[in-house]
Amino acid sequence: MDIVLEYCDYYLLDKVYAYALPKGGYVDTLIHQSPLFNTIAQFDLGKAIKTVPIIDHITSTNNTLVSNAINFNATSINSANLPSYLLNKVINYQNKADIYGLKPNLLPAGDFFSSSFLPRSSLFRESLSLLVITTLFGWLLYFSVAYLSYVYVFDHKIFNHPRYLKNQMSMEIYRATTAIPVMVALTNPFFLLELNGYSRLYMDVNDCNGGWKAVLFQIPKFILFTDCLIYLIHRWLHWPGVYKRLHKPHHKWIVCTPFASHAFHPVDGWAQSLPYHIYPFLFPLHKVLYLGLFTFVNFWTVMIHDGNYMSNDPVVNGTACHTVHHLYFNYNYGQFTTLWDRIGRSYRRPDDSFFVKENKAEDTKRMWRKQVDQMEEIRNELEGKVDDRVYIDQ
Structure with a gap:
């Protein structure tokens, strides 16, 4: 589906979103001024996930969530560390190179690639x-x-x-x-x-x-x-x-x-x-x-x-x-x-x-x-x- 979406974005939707929801526009300003947005923006997901009890063996020294590598074995999984275990499995399953919208793939960026406050990679x-x-x-x-x-x-x-x-x-x-x-x-x-x-x-x-x-x-x-x-x-x-x-x-x-x-x-x-x-x-x-x-x-x-x-x-x-x-x-x-x-x-x-x-x-x-x-x-x-x-x- 990324092939279809990239062609639609390049030839039409980048321009539509740029005009309808431009960076610095009314909607963008309204969202950034909302208390809910500020609360979310201040939330450190990587720090929060580390508050979930996990086992002691962490092989990575990087503080980001994506690079955390948690070593589990059949006897170490329990109700306390299960959320971290499942999240780690999800993160490791993801192919980072296939995340859509972070960069152009089949077509060049185009004039409106970054003109909307909603980037191509936005889930919404x-x-x-x-x-x-x-x-x-x-x-x-x-x-x-x-x-x-x-x-x-x-x-x-x-x-x-x-x-x-x-x-x-x-x-x-x-x-x-x-x-x-x-x-x-x-x-x-x-x-x-x-x-x-x-x-x-x-x-x-x-x-x-x-x-x-x-x-x-x-x-x-x-x-x-x-x-x-x-x-x-x-x-x-x-x-x-x-x-x-x-x-x-x-x-x-x-x-x-x-x-x-x-x-x-x-x-x-x-x-x-x-x-x-x-x-x-x-x-x-x-x-x-x-x-x-x-x-x-x-x-x-x-x-x-x-x-x-x-x-x-x-x-x-x-x-x-x-x-x-x-x-x-x-x-x-x-x-x-x-x-x-x-x-x-x-x-x-x-x-x-x-x-x-x-x-x-x-x-x-x-x-x-x-x-x-x-x-x-x-x-x-x-x-x-x-x-x-x-x-x-x-």
Whole structure:
């Protein structure tokens, strides 16, 4: 995310912050004159942390917090020195060279680099910038990809399905548009940790990092890791109590349009995105590849909701598999593959009738009626007999 933020800062945001919140301006003066600011400014974090009881073995003679090296072993950790131990672990995990905003990296400083009293490295500025950038990017990606899919890929016969809702597409768009900013806000802490050097993201491709072979190997690793965790999270979201509170809004759409792809309860959408953000904290991942994979995930999410059944592949959890999930609820929880559904015995093979392109109208209606009968039996068990959806055939 530092790549995106640096380009945005250089070409736009440095200037915006310089004009809106300049050094020596009204807001800057007001903050510096506040008693709270003066109290914080006088607080010596390095001195304060040393007041926490720790063990006697300190190998560093430097008085700064960052350079304190505390020697712990299995028997020396207790309730008194635990805060110092955890803080030391956090400090040692941080890659100081990857802290964003202290100096230019990919681009020169520019005329407005230091013109605002909020520097690029300010957590408040980073949070605000990321909230705006990722929300706008999320909306742009959602509307552009879903629209192209709707025009060129989506099977418009779905509009006649007896379980298509009245005004469904507008409801999908409203749900997604309002959910994306909340999902972004919930994801911001992960981006902030990345910007401050706490992830294993890297930029230089060299022998120390495994070279290009390691970069290529990261793609299947990312897919398999996230597919496994999403499967587990998705199954958890189908527990009756969790389903009713979080996941049911996404299952409002029994048959989907591409605009259903991001139409979640925001906590649901955020929960299913967690594996994508956890991965770079556990495994090395190239920064550009991370941006590419993040974009691919959003493309894939739209694609599996487009209703166009191109392949009944036994491995890939494609559109047909995900349609089965929306129709029959308790099957095909995976995101990319059928592997975890097969292991968890929740795989359901899409019917061959999905892939008949030139069905007669009578055959299509017969197939849809069969789907409805099977779907209603499962829905009654999961949601109860009262259905609050309003369908087009009602």
